[in-house]
Amino acid sequence: MARNPRYDILFEPVKIGPVTARNRFYGVPHAAGMTNAMPHMRAAFRGTKAEGGWGVVCTGYVSIHPSSDDAPLPFATLWDENDIRSHALMTDAVHQHGALAGIELWHGGGSVINRVSRTPPLSPSGISWMPTHVNFMGNQRSKAMDRDDIRALLGWQAEAARKARRAGFDIVYVYAGMGYLPYEFLLPEWNRRTDAYGGTVANRVRIVRELLEVTHEAVAGQCAVALRISLEELRGRPSAVAPSEAHEVVTLLADVPDLWDVKMDSSPTDCPPSRFAPEGSHEPVIDFVKKLTRKPVVGVGRFTSPDAMVGQIRRGVLDLIGAARPSIADPFLPRKIDEGREQEIRECIGCNICISSWHDSVPVRCTQNATIGEEWRRDWHPERIAVATSAASVLIVGAGPAGLECALWLGRRGYEVTVAEAEDEIGGRLRFETRLPGLSAWGRVLDWRRGRLQELENVTVYRGNRLSAQEVLELGNTHVVIATGARWARLLYSPLEVPAEALEGPRVFTPDDVAAGARLEGPVVVYDYDNYYMGGVLAEHLAKAGHRVSYVTPTGYASAWVIMSNEQPQVHRALAAAGVALHTLSRVTAFDGSEVRLAGQFTNEETSIACRALVIVGARFANDELYRALAARADDFGAAGIKSVTRIGDALAPGALVHAVYSGHRYARELDAEPASLVFRRDAPLPAA
Ligand code: ADP
Numbered sequence: 001m002a003r004n005p006r007y008d009i010l011f012e013p014v015k016i017g018p019v020t021a022r023n024r025f026y027g028v029p030h031a032a033g034m035t036n037a038m039p040h041m042r043a044a045f046r047g048t049k050a051e052g053g054w055g056v057v058c059t060g061y062v063s064i065h066p067s068s069d070d071a072p073l074p075f076a077t078l079w080d081e082n083d084i085r086s087h088a089l090m091t092d093a094v095h096q097h098g099a100l101a102g103i104e105l106w107h108g109g110g111s112v113i114n115r116v117s118r119t120p121p122l123s124p125s126g127i128s129w130m131p132t133h134v135n136f137m138g139n140q141r142s143k144a145m146d147r148d149d150i151r152a153l154l155g156w157q158a159e160a161a162r163k164a165r166r167a168g169f170d171i172v173y174v175y176a177g178m179g180y181l182p183y184e185f186l187l188p189e190w191n192r193r194t195d196a197y198g199g200t201v202a203n204r205v206r207i208v209r210e211l212l213e214v215t216h217e218a219v220a221g222q223c224a225v226a227l228r229i230s231l232e233e234l235r236g237r238p239s240a241v242a243p244s245e246a247h248e249v250v251t252l253l254a255d256v257p258d259l260w261d262v263k264m265d266s267s268p269t270d271c272p273p274s275r276f277a278p279e280g281s282h283e284p285v286i287d288f289v290k291k292l293t294r295k296p297v298v299g300v301g302r303f304t305s306p307d308a309m310v311g312q313i314r315r316g317v318l319d320l321i322g323a324a325r326p327s328i329a330d331p332f333l334p335r336k337i338d339e340g341r342e343q344e345i346r347e348c349i350g351c352n353i354c355i356s357s358w359h360d361s362v363p364v365r366c367t368q369n370a371t372i373g374e375e376w377r378r379d380w381h382p383e384r385i386a387v388a389t390s391a392a393s394v395l396i397v398g399a400g401p402a403g404l405e406c407a408l409w410l411g412r413r414g415y416e417v418t419v420a421e422a423e424d425e426i427g428g429r430l431r432f433e434t435r436l437p438g439l440s441a442w443g444r445v446l447d448w449r450r451g452r453l454q455e456l457e458n459v460t461v462y463r464g465n466r467l468s469a470q471e472v473l474e475l476g477n478t479h480v481v482i483a484t485g486a487r488w489a490r491l492l493y494s495p496l497e498v499p500a501e502a503l504e505g506p507r508v509f510t511p512d513d514v515a516a517g518a519r520l521e522g523p524v525v526v527y528d529y530d531n532y533y534m535g536g537v538l539a540e541h542l543a544k545a546g547h548r549v550s551y552v553t554p555t556g557y558a559s560a561w562v563i564m565s566n567e568q569p570q571v572h573r574a575l576a577a578a579g580v581a582l583h584t585l586s587r588v589t590a591f592d593g594s595e596v597r598l599a600g601q602f603t604n605e606e607t608s609i610a611c612r613a614l615v616i617v618g619a620r621f622a623n624d625e626l627y628r629a630l631a632a633r634a635d636d637f638g639a640a641g642i643k644s645v646t647r648i649g650d651a652l653a654p655g656a657l658v659h660a661v662y663s664g665h666r667y668a669r670e671l672d673a674e675p676a677s678l679v680f681r682r683d684a685p686l687p688a689a
C-alpha cells in the first residue's frame with residue numbers, strides 16, 4: 001500500500017548538526033533495563049526499532065563516571081574500553097538499518113547513591129534528592145562540588161563523548177533533566193552556590209553551556225550534540241527578563257546544542273499513564289522552545305496517531321516526533337505509516353508496565369508487545385513469526401487478552417484456529433475494566449487484536465459459546481488451549497501477609513460482582529490488598545456513581561504498587577477528588593453487614609467504619625474447572641484426536657494484562673517448536689578485551 005500523502009511531512013529528512021536523520025521519527029533515550037550486562041539483547045532491541053523505520057534510535061542513560069552509579073537500577077556505563085565495544089554492538093545494529101544512533105551521557109549528581117562505586121555523590125551545594133519512593137532512598141548524602149570537581153565533571157563528559165564517538169554514535173547528549181546533576185545546577189533548591197555557577201539564571205545555566213562546549217570539542221564536528229532538558233519547573237518560575245526562567249534558559253543556550261530534546265521534570269509527568277493524561281500532554285510546557293532556537297526540537301507525548309504527529313510539526317511545536325513508549329509497543333510504527341498501514345499500529349495503551357520494569361531492574365516488558373526484550377534471547381520479532389510446521393488445528397477456549405493474542409499469532413503462523421468465548425463479547429476482563437475511570441485506552445489491547453484477527457481467514461471466533469469438557473472433546477482439535485481467566489476471591493488477609501479465611505455474606509462483593517452489575521448499597525468499603533490498579537480505580541468508580549466510599553489497605557498508600565508505574569501521585573489525587581476516605585495501614589477483620597472492623601496493620605489497634613457493602617480486592621484464582629474436567633478425561637484424548645491441553649494467561653496463573661498477553665504469545669511461538677529453541681539464550685557482559 002502507498003503512504004497517505006498527508007503523512008509525507010513525517011518522512012522528510014532533518015539535519016541535526018553534522019548528521020541527518022532520514023525522517024522525523026525519533027526514538028528518544030529511555031531506560032530498557034538491559035545495560036552493558038546484556039549487550040546483545042540491548043543491541044537487538046534497539047536495532048529492531050531501526051528496522052521498524054525510526055530515523056534515530058537512542059540508548060538509555062549512560063553513566064560517564066563511577067561517581068554516577070544508580071545500582072541496583074539498570075543503568076549503562078561508558079567508563080572504559082570494554083564499554084565502548086559493548087555499545088558498538090548497538091550502534092552497528094542501528095546503522096545496519098539506516099538509522100542514526102544517539103547516546104544519552106548522564107551524571108546523576110545528588111540523586112544517585114553510588115551503592116556499588118562507594119564514592120560520595122556530587123551535587124552543586126551538598127543537597128541530595130530526598131525521594132518519597134523507597135526504591136530511591138539512601139543514607140549517603142552528597143558532597144558539595146568545588147572548582148576541581150567542576151573541572152573533573154567537564155573532563156568526564158569530554159572523555160565520555162570521545163568514547164561515544166569511537167563507539168559509533170552519531171548524536172551525543174548532555175543531559176540536564178529529571179533531578180540529575182546539570183539539572184541540579186539549574187534550580188535554586190539544589191544550587192545555593194555563590195560563585196559563577198550559582199545565583200542568576202545566567203550563572204545557573206553556565207555548567208550546561210560548558211558541558212555542551214566540551215562535548216562539541218570532543219566530537220570535533222563528527223557527531224551532533226543534543227541537549228536534553230526538563231522545563232516543567234523552570235516554566236513555572238517567573239523571570240525579570242523573559243516570560244519564565246525556562247524561556248530565559250532556552251534563550252541563553254538557543255543555538256549552542258545541535259538539537260533540543262525537551263521534557264518534563266519527574267517521571268509521573270514525563271511519562272504519565274493514560275489513566276491521567278492524554279496524548280501530547282507536554283505541549284503546554286515545551287511549546288515555546290521552537291520559537292527561541294533555530295535548531296531542531298524533539299519532544300515526546302505518547303504519540304501514536306500520525307495525524308497528531310503531523311499536527312505537532314505543522315503547528316510549529318516539534319521538528320522530530322520523539323517516542324519511547326510508542327516505540328516499545330510498536331517498533332514498526334514508522335514503517336506502518338510509510339506503507340499506508342497506519343491502522344495496523346499496535347498503539348501504546350499508556351499502562352506504564354514498561355516503566356515498572358525499570359523500577360524492577362529487569363529488561364523492559366510491554367503489555368501490547370510481548371516480543372519486546374525477546375528479540376535476541378528468544379529470537380522473537382515484533383512482526384514476523386515462523387510458519388506452522390504441522391497441519392494441527394487449535395481450539396482456544398476464552399477470548400480475553402491471552403486467548404486473543406494466542407489466536408492471532410497462531411493464525412499468522414497458518415494454523416487452523418477456533419476461538420470459543422462464553423460471553424457475547426470478546427475481551428475477557430477488559431470488557432468491564434475499560435469502562436472504569438481512565439481505562440478506556442486499555443481497550444487498544446482488544447482493538448488491535450480484533451482488527452488483526454479479521455485479516456485472517458484461518459481464525460474463527462465464536463461468541464456466546466461456553467464450552468464444557470464434553471464439547472471440547474467432541475470438537476476434536478489437535479491442541480486445546482484453556483484461556484478461561486481468573487476470578488477474585490472473598491478472602492481476608494492475615495498478619496502473615498497472605499490471604500486468610502473467606503468472608504461470605506450477602507453484602508460481600510468482589511470486582512467480578514461489580515463487573516456483573518451487582519447493586520451495591522452505600523456506604524461502601526473497598527478493601528484492597530491486591531495493591532495494583534483495581535482497588536483504587538473501583539473506589540473511584542463507585543464514588544463517582546454516587547456512593548460514599550472508604551478505601552482500606554494494609555499498605556501505606558492507595559494502590560501501593562502503582563508507584564512502579566508512575567501512577568501513585570495521580571491515584572491519590574483522583575481518590576481525593578472523588579471524595580474517597582483513605583484508611584491506610586489497616587486490615588479488615590470482620591463485617592456484620594452494617595459495620596466493618598479494622599485492625600492497625602502494625603499496631604492491631606481496633607477501629608470500625610459504617611459499611612453496607614464491602615468490596616474485597618485481594619487474591620485471584622484461576623478459572624481452571626474446564627481444565628480439570630478435561631484432565632480427568634485424559635484417557636479419551638486419543639479417540640478425540642487431542643494431542644495436548646494447555647492453560648495460558650490467568651487460567652494458568654492470574655496476573656496483570658502484560659502476563660496474560662505474554663503467555664498467549666509464548667504458546668503461539670512455541671507450538672511444534674524444537675525443544676532446544678524453548679530455552680532462552682542467556683546474555684552476558686562482553687569479556688574484557
Ligand atoms: P486472560 O487475561 O487470561 O485472557 P480473561 O479473564 O481476561 O483472562 O478472559 C478469559 C475469557 O474466557 C473470558 O472472556 C471468559 O468469558 C472466557 N471463558 C471462561 N470460561 C469459558 C468457557 N468454558 N468457554 C468459553 N469461554 C470461557
Ligand code: SF4
Nearest residue numbers: 348349351352354366
Ligand atoms: Fe505502552 Fe504499556 Fe507497552 Fe509501556 S507497557 S509501551 S505503556 S503499552
